[in-house]
Amino acid sequence: MITPNKSLLKFITAGSVDDGKSTLIGRLLYDSKSVFSDQLETLTNNTSNDSFDQQLNLALLTDGLRSEREQGITIDVAYRYFSTPNRKFIIGDTPGHIQYTRNMVTAASNADAALVIIDARNGITEQALRHSYLCSLLGLKHIVYCINKMDLVNYDSLTYFSIVKDLAKISQKLSCSRSFIPISALTGEGVVNISRRMPWYRGHTLIEMLNELDIESTRNRAKRISIQLVSDDFIAGKVLAGSLAINERVTLYPSGDSAKITELRTSKGLVNSVHEGESCSLKLSGPSILNRGVLIAGKDHQPRVSCEINAVTCWLSDDNLKHHQNYILRLAAFETVCSIRKVVNLIDITSFESICPEDQTLKLNDIASVIIQVSNPVSFDNYKTCKSTGSFILIDLSSGATVGAGIIN
């Protein structure tokens, strides 16, 4: 029986193509009993060149599209769900190939934690480093390094500790908390059940770790509500940070007008206060002009307002960034026309180092520090202060496609 008070943890799985990501997810679903017998039937119907020892191919549980099954790789992010008695988990299974970095970034933007999977035989790969960097950039709280395929190195502790030592050193610069765990997704050792073959490992199983990762949002002194829509006197929005209460004085951005909250409503009806993560509607006193995109802020910790933004941008489109071309910048519900004034430097996401740009363009999967000029003043925060007011997407004016994403420093 499911307890309705359980919490929600979103995590992604990342790593190189053959490190066994999909197998690990299959294992988590299978061992936590989220796989149903008719899905197993489909898996045995599916033709696969590589079904280990006539066993069930756990990876086929997660590779959804026909082209993916044919090529045996994951192209797009697939979302999977499983539960333990105290948590509901949403997994974003992300593609390993470098040409799908944008999908990895997409999945990471909504995750609390990442499992970075490493093949014990090969040790640390460039892809694992890239993914670690991206997780850190996107503000994930935790990275769990899963040293996988321990069965293929005879569950050797020296192999494991040598990889962990290198990883600990390399990942020092990252902002995430880091943990390490030896597993075999194929045999299930260390995933849900304690491994008898690795008595030298005294830590948690993977599922225990996932159950215990701390996801409480750090006390945020900034208070933010983004207005999504205004229809007559119905004003609806989402609390992006902090808590706000009836009779609280607030400032509206970018105008800087003052107002007072006179009514708050959530799905529970009329309430006295609203909290981070809640969708709400509200009424304000004061002669203020309200429309979609307005940011409501509490009196302390005001957002910045500017026509210039310094940000780290990831380019998501096959069409290169064109210098001086106009794009739409969307930040929370606010939209304005913008252009990239300067590509300051590119970031090598393997060495985490800055490179001087050869030109002022950006290609698919490039990550770069840029200066963006917007046509109307925009209010924003540092990404670390508030993810939702410190991040934006860039939209192509003619196709409407999402071509870039940015994080404000």
Add this chain to the structure above:
Amino acid sequence: MNYLDELESESIYVLREAFAQFENPALLFSGGKDSLLCYHLAKKAFEPLPMPFPLVHIDTGHNFQETLAFRDELVRKSGAMLIVGYVQDSIDNGTAIEEHGHHASRNALQTVTLLETIEKHGFDCCIGGARRDEEKARAKERFFSHRDEFGQWNPRNQRPELWNLYNGKKKEGEHFRVFPISNWTELDVWNYIKREEIQIPSLYISHKREVFYRNGVYYSNTPYMSRNPDERLEIKQVRFRTIGDVTCTGAIVSNASNLTEVIDEITKSKLTERGTRIDDKRSASSMEDRKSQGYF
């Protein structure tokens, strides 16, 4: 917030984004539990205003009477606007061709009628109750899912969807499908229905029904399906886990007579919800193919 509050808040946010970003959005409504959940969340998203979306039902003509009666009662009580697109009209106009034979179903034909209904009413956004946990092609869906001018889904070139920034920009003639309950599982839906005391069609609760057995599933006795001589009619105590058209939805033997028992039964079940859907059993990529063509 617990996980149901988080899911609810996310869905309300997505529904409000759909209202804010599109000119003429509609809510796809079959009377099944997922579309009822979407309707309920849409009502909450705009309270105290009335629910702003018209309900669109794509009707194969092969319905469970209980679902139609439930739909009409909900429309009568709520005053919501109901638009029905009839598959029969598409067949009569020659745009959809009826399948024949033993396994004939109008399920796939709904795509034609749906796209015709979208065009006729100029909808630029259809909100649907698809969930990522239902099926592997749906596991790759976005909240805001772009459809080209032919109504087609291109799974290999989907827009990246970062943070909660949903991008509904489109060119003339294109439209969007919006899936507010993407992150809900079947159990989440039932736990929420129970918590919120949402009314559901009686088909979801155990009842006596005249059925016949085919491919591991009990089908309702209906004039729209032909039976083999060995497919005998029998009376069984059953309920439906998912409700579609009567020709593609099977029942399960069940004594679950209230929501607590339904939740308990699903928790223990070894079958997926869509295991009773014959439309998904045609091949491993049935849903992917149908979605690419413009299905829900």
